[in-house]
Amino acid sequence: xxxxxxxxxxxxxxxxxxxxxxxxxxxxxxxxxxxxxxxxxxxxxxxxxxxxxxxxxxxxxxxxxxxxxxxxxxxxxxxxxxxxxxxxxxxxxxxxxxxxxxxxxxxxxxxxxxxxxxxxxxxxxxxxxxxxxxxxxxxxxxxxxxxxxxxxxxxxxxxxxxxxxxxxxxxxxxxxxxxxxxxxxxxxxxxxxxxxxxxxxxxxxxxxxxxxxxxxxxxxxxxxxxxxxxxxxxxxxxxxxxxxxxxxxxxxxxxxxxxxxxxxxxxxxx
Amino acid sequence: xxxxxxxxxxxxxxxxxxxxxxxxxxxxxxxxxxxxxxxxxxxxxxxxxxxxxxxxxxxxxxxxxxxxxxxxxxxxxxxxxxxxxxxxxxxxxxxxxxxxxxxxxxxxxxxxxxxxxxxxxxxxxxxxxxxxxxxxxxxxxxxxxxxxxxxxxxxxxxxxxxxxxxxxxxxxxxxxxxxxxxxxxxxxxxxxxxxxxxxxxxxxxxxxxxxxxxxxxx
Numbered sequence: 001x002x003x004x005x006x007x008x009x010x011x012x013x014x015x016x017x018x019x020x021x022x023x024x025x026x027x028x029x030x031x032x033x034x035x036x037x038x039x040x041x042x043x044x045x046x047x048x049x050x051x052x053x054x055x056x057x058x059x060x061x062x063x064x065x066x067x068x069x070x071x072x073x074x075x076x077x078x079x080x081x082x083x084x085x086x087x088x089x090x091x092x093x094x095x096x097x098x099x100x101x102x103x104x105x106x107x108x109x110x111x112x113x114x115x116x117x118x119x120x121x122x123x124x125x126x127x128x129x130x131x132x133x134x135x136x137x138x139x140x141x142x143x144x145x146x147x148x149x150x151x152x153x154x155x156x157x158x159x160x161x162x163x164x165x166x167x168x169x170x171x172x173x174x175x176x177x178x179x180x181x182x183x184x185x186x187x188x189x190x191x192x193x194x195x196x197x198x199x200x201x202x203x204x205x206x207x208x209x210x211x212x213x214x215x216x217x218x219x220x221x222x223x224x225x226x227x228x229x230x231x232x233x234x235x236x237x238x239x240x241x242x243x244x245x246x247x248x249x250x251x252x253x254x255x256x257x258x259x260x261x262x263x264x265x266x267x268x269x270x
Numbered sequence: 271x272x273x274x275x276x277x278x279x280x281x282x283x284x285x286x287x288x289x290x291x292x293x294x295x296x297x298x299x300x301x302x303x304x305x306x307x308x309x310x311x312x313x314x315x316x317x318x319x320x321x322x323x324x325x326x327x328x329x330x331x332x333x334x335x336x337x338x339x340x341x342x343x344x345x346x347x348x349x350x351x352x353x354x355x356x357x358x359x360x361x362x363x364x365x366x367x368x369x370x371x372x373x374x375x376x377x378x379x380x381x382x383x384x385x386x387x388x389x390x391x392x393x394x395x396x397x398x399x400x401x402x403x404x405x406x407x408x409x410x411x412x413x414x415x416x417x418x419x420x421x422x423x424x425x426x427x428x429x430x431x432x433x434x435x436x437x438x439x440x441x442x443x444x445x446x447x448x449x450x451x452x453x454x455x456x457x458x459x460x461x462x463x464x465x466x467x468x469x470x471x472x473x474x475x476x477x478x479x480x481x482x483x484x485x486x487x488x
Contacts, residue, residue, distance in 0.1 A: 036383070037382055037383065104475065105474070107478060108474040108475065108477070108478045110478075114478075123468065123471065126468070130464075148421070148428070148431075149421050149422070149423045149424055149425075149428055152424070152425060152427040152428035152431070153425065153427065155427075156427055156430055157427045157428045157429060157430035157431040158430045158431060158432055158447075158449075160431045161431060161432050161435050161447070161450055162449060162450055162453050165438055165450060165453060165454065165457075166453060166457070169453075169454070169457040169458075169461070170457070172461070173457070173460065173461050173464065173465075176461065176465050177464060177465065177468065180465065180469060181465070181468040181469060181472055184472045184476070185472055185475075188476070189472070189475060189476045189479060190476060190479040190480050190483055191479050268437075269438075
């Protein structure tokens, strides 16, 4: 039995897991369509059931992703209404994040201690907010491209050229960020290796909180919640399940990214 | 005061009704002519009234290339886009393939992905220049005569999509399609900034953590 602190609610974890699954489906079906003129893209599209089905999947999953995003925003607004926008538990950037970044950079250079991070570190906040610009761009341009004739009633037709480029470029930026930076910070960083399970279990052991999030530990102690953390029994089967899911995601992401980088060098985003 | 209210309400009601009537809400759709409603027509075109396709005060585009020129018929022709036969006078034209002279145009998505041949949109010989008055590619009827054959309901706005899009990073794009070029520049620098910044941050953090773990062990 280990004492743990609640970091993510069941709904938070549901949103993360569904975003993870839909993101990977969109990545695979999107890159298959993007590089369908190459042997790799054609094999990927054929493996996923042919062009028509890949396109229908990409559209359907994209709509599902957008609805989930809107549901998350509505939920977050309601929750923020009760709790307020700012404060130590908030995901909104503050000056403290700039200071933490500066302290960490000095620490990397070997001068001074690492930043005493709160509940959400500055890079975790960026992970969260990056979705907020990617989602609207991809959803709007995706809908424009799928319903191109209808879209040309509200926008000039040449904006479809721009929508097409933006959809590809933004998706590439999102995949590059998730598959390189986000996966690295969640899996390969020495303090996270082999996998940071908190987003799947929702609970963080008090030791880990003390070590990685000392400012959050201080807050919990000041509020008298430190000793109230739940006692969680170890669950080896659950651990095996999320480790497999995590590594399946990493493998899929790297497979897509490496092939994309090879083909990008040859033919760009055509 | 109490006795006043119903009368005021009636006055306001009549005033609203008057304004509603004056705003033309009940007047129906915009009408293009006696029999056709414009809106039902704009998207699913194919046939236009003659007054809608008349070149407005710009005269016809028909050009006779030989007029006033010396030498070969093609000499000095910089506006082939306005000819009824845009390839007029080109030597050995019949033996050449389109992509021999128009390699960039053959790289278009319509060709590479849609598997279309040039003639499926540009038509058979003689291929009129796209600005020629009677050309199906002329912007005044392109949406109806070309786009709508596959994209059902294509309107004039839809036809402004650039099928032969210049490469996003090219000077051609900068001059001919600046909004696309600057979108590309913006996304490129955003990509470099985001990935560069966070990759370096992740690597720095990871190396530092390795060092402090090694120190803790020894």
